[in-house]
Amino acid sequence: MSSFFGRMFRISTWGESHGGAVGVVIDGCPPRMQLDLEAIQRDLDRRRPGQSKITTQRRESDEVQILSGVFEGKTLGTPILMLVQNTDARPHAYDEMRDKFRPSHADYTYMAKYGIRNWQGGGRSSARETIARVAAGAVAKQLLREWAGIEVLACVEQIHHLKAEIDPDGFTSAQVESNIVRCPVPAIAEEMVTEVDNARRRGDSVGGIVLCTARGVPAGLGDPVFDKLDATLSHACMSIPATRGIEFGSGFSSILMTGIEHNDAFEMREGRIRTRTNRSGGIQGGISNGETIYFRVAFKPTATVMVPQDTVSEAMEETVLQGRGRHDPCVLPRAVPIVEAMTALTLADHLLIGRAGGQWGR
Numbered sequence: 001m002s003s004f005f006g007r008m009f010r011i012s013t014w015g016e017s018h019g020g021a022v023g024v025v026i027d028g029c030p031p032r033m034q035l036d037l038e039a040i041q042r043d044l045d046r047r048r049p050g051q052s053k054i055t056t057q058r059r060e061s062d063e064v065q066i067l068s069g070v071f072e073g074k075t076l077g078t079p080i081l082m083l084v085q086n087t088d089a090r091p092h093a094y095d096e097m098r099d100k101f102r103p104s105h106a107d108y109t110y111m112a113k114y115g116i117r118n119w120q121g122g123g124r125s126s127a128r129e130t131i132a133r134v135a136a137g138a139v140a141k142q143l144l145r146e147w148a149g150i151e152v153l154a155c156v157e158q159i160h161h162l163k164a165e166i167d168p169d170g171f172t173s174a175q176v177e178s179n180i181v182r183c184p185v186p187a188i189a190e191e192m193v194t195e196v197d198n199a200r201r202r203g204d205s206v207g208g209i210v211l212c213t214a215r216g217v218p219a220g221l222g223d224p225v226f227d228k229l230d231a232t233l234s235h236a237c238m239s240i241p242a243t244r245g246i247e248f249g250s251g252f253s254s255i256l257m258t259g260i261e262h263n264d265a266f267e268m269r270e271g272r273i274r275t276r277t278n279r280s281g282g283i284q285g286g287i288s289n290g291e292t293i294y295f296r297v298a299f300k301p302t303a304t305v306m307v308p309q310d311t312v313s314e315a316m317e318e319t320v321l322q323g324r325g326r327h328d329p330c331v332l333p334r335a336v337p338i339v340e341a342m343t344a345l346t347l348a349d350h351l352l353i354g355r356a357g358g359q360w361g362r
Contacts, residue, residue, distance in 0.1 A: 001114075001124070005236070005239070005345065006028070006345060006346075006348075006349045007349055007353060008028045008349055008352040008353050008356060009026070009028045009029065009140060009143070009345065009348040009349040009351075009352050010026070010027045010028050010349075011024050011025065011026050011027070011132070011133075011136045011345065012024065012025045012027070013129055013132035013133065013136075014132070015083075015086075015128075015129060015131075015132065016118055016120075016121075016123040016124050016126065016128075016129070017086075017118075017120065017121030017122055017123060017126030017128040017129075018086065018094075018118075018120040018121045018123075019086060019123075020085065020086060021083045021084060021085045021086055022083070022084055022086065022128060022129055022131045022132055023081065023082055023083030023084065023131075023132055023135075024081075024082050024083075024132035024133070024135055024136045025079050025080070025081050026069070026079065026080040026082075026136050026139060027079050028352065029069070029075050029077070029080055029139060029143065030075065030077060030143070030352075031074070031075055031076055031077030032074055032075065032077075033074060033075040033142065033143060033146060034073055034074055034146075035070055035073060035074065035075055035139065035142065036142060037064075037066070037073075039138055039141070039142065040064055040082075040135055040138040040139065041063070041064055042138075043134050043135075043137065043138040043141075043337050043340075043341070044062045044063075044064055044084070044131065044134055044135060044138070045062070046134075046177075046334075046336065046337040047062070047130065047131065047134045047334050047337045047338060048060055048061070048062040048334075049328075049334075051180070051333075051334075052180035052333070053180070053197065053200075054180060054181065054193060054196040054197055054200065054328075054329060054330065054333065055180075055328050055333060055334055056327050056328045058088050059087075059088045060084075060086065060087060060088050061087065062084050062131060063084065063085075064082050064083070064084055064135055065082065065083050065084070065085075066080065066081070066082050067081045067082070067083065068080060068081045069081065080139065082132075082135045082136070084131050084135070086128075094119055094120050094121055094324070096321065096322065096324065097119045097321070098119050099119075099313050099314045099315065100311055100312075100313050100314075100319060100321045101311050101312055101313070101314070101321075102303065102304065102311070102321060102323075103303065103309050103310075103311055103321070104300075104303035105122060105125070105303050105304070106122060106125035107119070107122070107125075108312075110123075110125055111314070125241070126241075127241040127242070127331070130240065130241065130338045130341075133240075133338060133341045133342060133345070134337050134338060134341045136341065136345060137337075137338075137340060137341020137342065137343075137344045137345050138341065138344075140341070140344035140345045140347070140348035141340070141341075141344045143348050143351070144344055144347055144348055144351065147351060148216065148217070148218060148351060149216045150214060150215070150216045150217050150347060150351075151214070151215045151216055152212070152213070152214050152215075152340050152343050152344045152347070153171070153172075153173055153176070153212075153213050153215070153340065154176075154210050154211060154212035154213070154336045154337075154339045154340045154343070155171055155175075155176045155182055155183060155184050155210070155211055155336060156181055156182045156183040156189075156192065156208060156209075156210060156211075156332045156333065156336060157183070157208075157209045157210065157211040157296065158208045158209040159181065159183075159192040159195055159196060159206055159207075159208035159330060159332055160195055160199075160206040160207070160208060162188055162191050162192050162195055163188075163209075164183050164184070164185040164188040164189075165185070166184060166185065166211055168211065168213045168278075168292055168294035169213070169215070169292050171184040172184070176336070179193070180193060180333060181193050181196065181332070181333050182332070182333045182336045196329050196330040197329075199329045199330065200329035203305055203306030203307050203323070204301075204305050204306075204307070204329070205301040205302035205303075205304075205305055205327075205328070205329045205330060206301050206329065206330050207242075207244075207298070207299050207300045207301040207302075207330070207331075207332070208298075208299060208330065208332045209296050209297065209298050209299070209332075210296065210297045210299065210332060210335055210336055210339045211294065211295075211296050212237075212294065212295055212296075212297065212339045212340065212343055213292055213293065213294045214282070214292065214293040214294075214343060214347060215292050217282060217288045217290070217292075217293050217347065218288065218290060219273075219287075219288055219289050219290035220287060220288060220354065221287065221288040221347065221350045221351065221354060222283065222286050222287040222288055222350055223286060223287070224285055224286050224287060225286070227286075228283075228285075228286025228287075229283050229286055229287060229288055229293075229346075229350060230248050230281075230283045230286060230295075231286065232346050232349075232350070233246075233248075233293075233295065233342075233343060233346050234246050235346075236342035236343065236345065236346045237295075237297045237339060237342050237343070239342070240297070240335065240338050240339065240342060241331075242299045242300050242302070242303075242331050242335070243297055243298065243299055243300075244298045244299065244300045245297070245298040246295055246296065246297050246298070247295060247296050248280075248281035248283060248293075248294070248295040249278065249279050249280045249281025249282070249283075249294065249295070250262065250279040250280075250281070251281075251295075251296065254279065257279075262279055263279075264276065264277045264278060264279055264280050264284075264291075265277070272290070273290070274290065274291070275289060275291055278291045278292060278294075281293060281294050281295055282294060297335075297339055299331050299332055299335055301330075302327055302328050302329060302330065302331055304323050304327040305323050306322075306323045306324075307322075307323065308320050308321065308322050308323075309321050309323070
């Protein structure tokens with residue numbers, strides 16, 4: 001089982017939902033970078049459980065510990081190891097799942113592949129492993145900001161049937177964090193909170209869409225064939241638990257346009273080449289064009305619901321499973337920092353690859 005991601009800015013994650021801790025090793029982070037530990041913790045706080053009435057009520061502080069790779073607040077260029085202790089695990093809540101496969105979870109497929117599984121919270125297939133991604137992504141964000149002035153920012157655009165109209169260049173971090181659902185449009189955000197809370201009360205769940213932007217990305221990041229920037233971003237985001245789709249720029253709506261309507265015309269603006277529109281989402285031919293990169297990631301409804309569901313046991317007998325434990329009725333609010341993290345990790349990797357090839361100087 002591989003738990004590595006990246007080529008030059010490379011991470012290895014470890015840990016399970018109800019084990020002692022989860023964590024990450026970052027290999028390839030450049031030396032002498034002043035590391036903002038508070039910024040890392042802020043992103044983990046945005047991901048942590050128990051932060052509002054519409055998230056899982058598992059109570060974890062998710063306080064990060066850095067055990068190597070940093071000295072006097074600066075990176076050493078050596079591997080950075082970060083970990084977060086699990087302090088509120090309740091494996092007994094999963095006793096019924098010991099020999100029953102949860103519908104739409106990884107239980108059956110994990111067993112089919114490995115012949116063994118950790119039924120306590122899903123083990124390695126649990127979204128709790130994303131703590132490691134967010135911690136590493138917070139470091140990548142600092143690298144992007146310091147080296148290239150790049151800002152990665154995401155928000156909730158849609159939950160179930162409720163959709164906000166959001167300009168990829170027109171929302172701020174303060175607006176995103178102003179409400180518990182992380183939608184920068186207050187009126188729709190209130191409706192979204194009600195929608196999620198109603199699903200929670202029914203023992204049900206809902207899905208939605210996260211809009212992610214990367215602002216200030218210079219032209220020239222990415223490769224033209226297998227490691228296209230949009231391809232590697234897709235790989236990164238589709239590896240997040242519960243993702244079901246991704247689209248860049250105009251995405252699937254582009255099929256309703258003609259080529260003349262869809263093309264982004266070039267012009268000179270502010271002394272450099274720009275595009276008049278940005279239907280390409282900041283990427284053309286797999287390479288960044290200097291405009292804001294933006295894309296949308298779709299998340300399915302949370303698989304665990306609090307109603308009886310038909311299933312099959314490990315003994316291959318049909319049975320019924322009653323959902324238990326503490327789960328998100330909607331993953332979207334906590335998915336926002338995870339999408340940001342995977343985006344930042346991907347861009348940091350491309351930035352270092354380009355610099356190693358002589359494309360970018362510090």
